[in-house]
Amino acid sequence: MTDAPYSVAFDRASVHFSGSDAPALERLSLHVEPGELLAIVGASGSGKSTLLRCVNRLVELSDGCVAIDGRDVRTFELGPLRQSIGYAIQGVGLFAHLTVAENLALVPETLGWTRERTNARIDELLAAVRLDPPTYRSRRPRELSGGQSQRVGIARALVAHPRLLLLDEPFGAVDPILRPHLQSELLAVLREARTTTLFVTHDVDEALLLGNRIAVMRDGRLQAIGSPRALLEAPPDAFTAELLCGDELLHRYRRARLDEREGRR
Amino acid sequence: MISAILAHIALCAIAVGVAATIAIPSALVLAERPRAERGVSALLGALYTVPSLALLAVLVRFVGLGDTSVEIALVAYALYAIFRSTVVGVRAIPVEQREVAAALGLPPWSRRLRVELPSAMPAILSGLRIATLGSIALATLGGYVGGSGLGSILFTGFALQNRAMLLEGALGVVALALASEGAFRLLEMRRGRSPSVGVVGAFPKR
Numbered sequence: 016m017t018d019a020p021y022s023v024a025f026d027r028a029s030v031h032f033s034g035s036d037a038p039a040l041e042r043l044s045l046h047v048e049p050g051e052l053l054a055i056v057g058a059s060g061s062g063k064s065t066l067l068r069c070v071n072r073l074v075e076l077s078d079g080c081v082a083i084d085g086r087d088v089r090t091f092e093l094g095p096l097r098q099s100i101g102y103a104i105q106g107v108g109l110f111a112h113l114t115v116a117e118n119l120a121l122v123p124e125t126l127g128w129t130r131e132r133t134n135a136r137i138d139e140l141l142a143a144v145r146l147d148p149p150t151y152r153s154r155r156p157r158e159l160s161g162g163q164s165q166r167v168g169i170a171r172a173l174v175a176h177p178r179l180l181l182l183d184e185p186f187g188a189v190d191p192i193l194r195p196h197l198q199s200e201l202l203a204v205l206r207e208a209r210t211t212t213l214f215v216t217h218d219v220d221e222a223l224l225l226g227n228r229i230a231v232m233r234d235g236r237l238q239a240i241g242s243p244r245a246l247l248e249a250p251p252d253a254f255t256a257e258l259l260c261g262d263e264l265l266h267r268y269r270r271a272r273l274d275e276r277e278g279r280r
Numbered sequence: 281m282i283s284a285i286l287a288h289i290a291l292c293a294i295a296v297g298v299a300a301t302i303a304i305p306s307a308l309v310l311a312e313r314p315r316a317e318r319g320v321s322a323l324l325g326a327l328y329t330v331p332s333l334a335l336l337a338v339l340v341r342f343v344g345l346g347d348t349s350v351e352i353a354l355v356a357y358a359l360y361a362i363f364r365s366t367v368v369g370v371r372a373i374p375v376e377q378r379e380v381a382a383a384l385g386l387p388p389w390s391r392r393l394r395v396e397l398p399s400a401m402p403a404i405l406s407g408l409r410i411a412t413l414g415s416i417a418l419a420t421l422g423g424y425v426g427g428s429g430l431g432s433i434l435f436t437g438f439a440l441q442n443r444a445m446l447l448e449g450a451l452g453v454v455a456l457a458l459a460s461e462g463a464f465r466l467l468e469m470r471r472g473r474s475p476s477v478g479v480v481g482a483f484p485k486r
């Protein structure tokens with residue numbers, strides 16, 4: 016729990032999948048500070064998921080390097096590395112044959128936690144993602160809605176106090192009414208957990224709300240990166256402007272919301 | 281008669297149990313190593329196609345008359361179905377589920393036992409079902425080499441030209457086969473009804 020959050024550095028990282036000519040990631044360089052929440056946006060197929068998956072080595076780089084705390088991820092022992100990184104895969108990925116609690120307990124079991132500690136942590140996280148623990152602990156994934164499953168997926172990523180979180184569109188199936196609640200809950204959990212987070216989303220407002228910085232991906236390249244304010248006030252290129260600012264009205268609205276968010280702090 | 285039925289059940293249960301203990305763990309490991317798996321499958325397949333009487337004859341030469349020879353033959357034949365069904369079951373696990381198991385960083389045996397084994401269970405059950413049925417049929421041949429079980433009644437009946445004994449043995453085997461089928465049906469139905477089966481359903485794409 017006292018483990019410090021990881022820093023993550025991409026250094027000219029490239030990924031070429033066999034069978035496709037265009038690289039999924041092309042000479043991408045990027046540094047994420049410990050404790051930072053980096054929101055990643057971009058069109059479908061622009062390499063957002065691939066970027067996350069290079070960090071926990073579900074995808075191996077064709078070229079370049081990804082480092083955690085300054086150390087090449089390829090030099091870590093794979094099991095412990097992955098146990099220290101929370102990952103919520105795009106599209107949930109709960110194990111159907113396990114209950115909600117059993118899904119959450121997999122990594123704590125591996126780490127040798129006591130049953131009491133595991134159970135307490137599970138209840139804490141279920142409550143944080145707004146699932147009543149007594150009701151949902153023993154449910155099977157089949158008995159959950161898509162949005163509920165996603166929330167269990169987020170809880171599972173958080174359960175073992177990860178030093179780095181990789182969240183791939185974690186709120187994709189959550190309804191717009193519950194979404195803001197979960198976003199603020201997530202912020203609270205993250206603030207308390209003091210973890211570094213890479214957060215992929217299609218929702219620009221979500222990125223503006225949650226991110227310390229926003230990375231804009233386009234065709235496997237990093238198109239732009241900066242604080243929400245910097246990118247909104249002065250988008251460095253037309254693509255970023257169109258994606259983040261939208262039309263005149265939307266731009267004004269987003270800047271006003273950003274003012275409000277920063278005023279609140 | 282009762283003692284022959286019990287002996288028959290024991291022969292088959294031990295054979296399937298031993299074969300499963302060997303085949304399932306090796307299949308879980310070899311499912312990740314396609315080349316080694318192909319080799320083992322070919323070997324077990326070759327063993328499976330050896331005519332049973334020939335195999336028993338060889339075994340009797342080295343092990344002697346009696347149940348031990350029968351038991352070894354039964355295990356040899358049961359291995360193939362159980363091994364293959366486990367490999368197929370593991371390979372059929374959806375790629376997202378494999379990735380999640382990998383991303384959690386579970387140690388290999390924890391991943392195999394907690395994730396792969398339960399996910400492959402429907403396929404493994406069908407392999408066990410076939411292996412059990414095969415054993416029940418094959419174990420009758422044990423009567424030929426001095427084994428116990430219903431085969432002893434059958435072969436004695438055959439030698440004495442005693443139709444009642446023949447009928448008794450044959451009906452016993454059929455009854456056992458039906459009982460085994462019924463038991464496996466029940467088992468599969470129970471799994472089918474519980475929401476724990478159905479790997480695909482847990483991965484709604486967004």
Ligand SMILES: Nc1ncnc2c1ncn2[C@@H]1O[C@H](COP(=O)(O)OP(=O)(O)OP(=O)(O)O)[C@@H](O)[C@H]1O
Nearest residue numbers: 032033035039058059060061062063064065066105
């Ligand atoms: N395992 C793979 N094999 C081959 N190509 C792949 C593989 N995974 C991703 N790709 C390709 O790499 C590119 C980037 O994919 P990626 O999943 O990173 O996109 P994304 O930005 O996450 O998209 P989305 O918003 O739709 O989730 C796409 O063109 C995709 O087709």
Ligand SMILES: [Mg+2]
Nearest residue numbers: 063064065105
């Ligand atoms: Mg994606």
